[in-house]
Amino acid sequence: MTAYPELYMIINGERIYKESRRIHRVVNPATEETLGELPLADAADLDRALETAEKGFKIWRKSTPQERATVLQGAAHLMLERADDIARVATMEEGKPFPEARIEVMMNVGLFNFYAGECYRLYGRTLVRPQGMRSTVTKEPVGPVAAFAPWNFPIGNPGRKLGAPIAAGCSVIMKSAEETPASALAVLQALLDAGLPKEVAQAVFGVPDEVSRHLLASPIIRKLSFTGSTVVGKHLAKLAADDMKRTTMELGGHGPVLVFKDIDLDKVLDTVVPQKFRNAGQVCVSPTRFMIQEEIYDDFVAGYTQRTKALKVGNGLDDGVQMGPMANPRRPDAMEKLISDAVSQGAKLHTGGERIGNQGFYYAPTVLSDIPQASEIMNTEPFGPVALCNSFKSEDDAITEANRLPYGLAAYAWTQDSARQKRLAHDIETGMLGVNTVMIGGADSPFGGVKWSGHGAEDGPEGVEACLVTKVVHEG
Structure with missing residues (x-):
C-alpha cells in the first residue's frame, strides 16, 4: 500500500516544508483521518516564486521544441511507471475510486505526449509582399503563468495547468487545491525528474485569496489560467484585468x-x-x-x-x-x-x-x-x-x-x-x-465553455495556443 507522502512546496527546485509556517490539515474524506500537514506560503515565499518564474521564463523561452518535447515525453513515461502510486495517493486525499484515479493518470500521460508533439507545430506564416519586402507572423510564449487548479481532478487539473505553458515555452507558478496537494506535487515532480529546469515550474499552496491577489498583482505574471467556480472565476478575472493579463477560465456548468x-x-x-x-x-x-x-x-x-x-x-x-x-x-x-x-x-x-x-x-x-x-x-x-x-x-x-x-x-x-x-x-x-x-x-480536443462557464480552452492545439502571443514583423 502506498504511504501518504510528507508535504511541501517547490520553489526553485527546493522542497519547502512547514517549519514555522501556517499549515493546512489534509484529510482523508473516506475516514476523516489526517493525512498530513501542508505548508502555506507567506508573502516572502510568493515573492521568491515570482522571481524564480521570471528567471525561468528567460531560460525556457529559448528552449528548442526538441528540449520541451523531451521533457514532456519523459514526464509521461515516469507517470506511467508511477501510475499506481500516484492514483492511490489521489484516492486517499480526494476520495474517488482507485480505478478512476488511475484513468486520470493515463489522461495525463496522453496529454503530455500530445503536447510533446505540439511543440513542433507552433507555426507562423509569411505574408505575400512585393519583392524586397518581407512580413512574418510568429507565435511567442506569453510569459510566466499563474495557474490555479481545483481538487476534483487532483492529477488531471495540474497536468493541464503545467503541460500547456511548458509546451509553449512559458514558466508557471501552480497553486493547486490545498485538499489534494500530493497529487499535484507528483505531476510536477515527474516533469522535474524528466529534466525540466528547476526555475521553470513552481508549486505553492496557501490561503487562496492571499495567493491569487499577490501573484496577480505582480507584473511578472502575464497570464492567468483558472479552473473552478464561476463566482471565484469572475473575481480572479477582475484582478487579472487590472494589469491586462490574458486569461483562460474553465468555470462551472449545469x-x-x-x-x-x-x-x-x-x-x-x-x-x-x-x-x-x-x-x-x-x-x-x-x-x-x-x-x-x-x-x-x-x-x-x-x-x-x-x-x-x-x-x-x-x-x-x-x-x-x-x-x-x-x-x-x-x-x-x-x-x-x-x-x-x-x-x-x-x-x-x-x-x-x-x-x-x-x-x-x-x-x-x-x-x-x-x-x-x-x-x-x-x-x-x-x-x-x-x-x-x-x-x-x-x-x-x-x-x-x-x-x-x-x-x-x-x-x-x-x-x-x-x-x-x-x-x-x-x-x-x-x-x-x-x-x-x-x-x-x-488530449487532441479543446476543453472549455461559453457564457458563465468561461472562455478559452485547455487541451488540444488550443490549449498551447492560449499560452502564446502573436508577433508580426515587417521588413522593408
Whole structure:
C-alpha cells in the first residue's frame, strides 16, 4: 500500500516544508483521518516564486521544441511507471475510486505526449509582399503563468495547468487545491525528474485569496489560467484585468441531457448513470439536468432509480467500489441544502437524499424528478451525486430549457434522428456537446465553455495556443 507522502512546496527546485509556517490539515474524506500537514506560503515565499518564474521564463523561452518535447515525453513515461502510486495517493486525499484515479493518470500521460508533439507545430506564416519586402507572423510564449487548479481532478487539473505553458515555452507558478496537494506535487515532480529546469515550474499552496491577489498583482505574471467556480472565476478575472493579463477560465456548468423517445432506453441508462455518479458527481461536465421526452419519462426515471440503488458506495481503495465519498465536508452540507429545498417545493425523491454512515463525507446517490424550475438546484450547479429528471413535450421545449441557464460548459443529447442531431448541434449553447456519447474530452480536443462557464480552452492545439502571443514583423 502506498504511504501518504510528507508535504511541501517547490520553489526553485527546493522542497519547502512547514517549519514555522501556517499549515493546512489534509484529510482523508473516506475516514476523516489526517493525512498530513501542508505548508502555506507567506508573502516572502510568493515573492521568491515570482522571481524564480521570471528567471525561468528567460531560460525556457529559448528552449528548442526538441528540449520541451523531451521533457514532456519523459514526464509521461515516469507517470506511467508511477501510475499506481500516484492514483492511490489521489484516492486517499480526494476520495474517488482507485480505478478512476488511475484513468486520470493515463489522461495525463496522453496529454503530455500530445503536447510533446505540439511543440513542433507552433507555426507562423509569411505574408505575400512585393519583392524586397518581407512580413512574418510568429507565435511567442506569453510569459510566466499563474495557474490555479481545483481538487476534483487532483492529477488531471495540474497536468493541464503545467503541460500547456511548458509546451509553449512559458514558466508557471501552480497553486493547486490545498485538499489534494500530493497529487499535484507528483505531476510536477515527474516533469522535474524528466529534466525540466528547476526555475521553470513552481508549486505553492496557501490561503487562496492571499495567493491569487499577490501573484496577480505582480507584473511578472502575464497570464492567468483558472479552473473552478464561476463566482471565484469572475473575481480572479477582475484582478487579472487590472494589469491586462490574458486569461483562460474553465468555470462551472449545469449539464443538460436531452433524451428523446427514439433511443434504446437500457443502453442510454447503462451509459449515463455511471457517468453521473463518476467522482461522486463532482465533475464540471457532469450530466445533471435530465430532460426526457414525456412518452418514455416514467420508464426512464424507474430505470435510473433501479441502477442508482445498485451502486456500491465506499472507500475508493476498496475493491468493487463504484462511488467514493465527497471530497470535503462542505459538499454533503451543500447536497442536503439543495435537495431539501427541492423536495420542499414538490420534487419527488426516488432514492438517496441522505448521508451514509457517521464517518467520512459520504452522500447517497440521489434521483429527483418533477423538480420545480424555481428550486435552487435547478439553477445552481449541485456538483454532487444527484440526477435531476424532468419531462418535455417538444424539441423546442427541450432546447429552451437546455439554454435557459447562463452556463454553457457541456451538454448531451440522445436521439437516433440524424436531422435532429444536426439541429441540436447548432442550437444548444455549449462549449462541448456529446451526441449519443458521454465522451467529450481528449488530449487532441479543446476543453472549455461559453457564457458563465468561461472562455478559452485547455487541451488540444488550443490549449498551447492560449499560452502564446502573436508577433508580426515587417521588413522593408
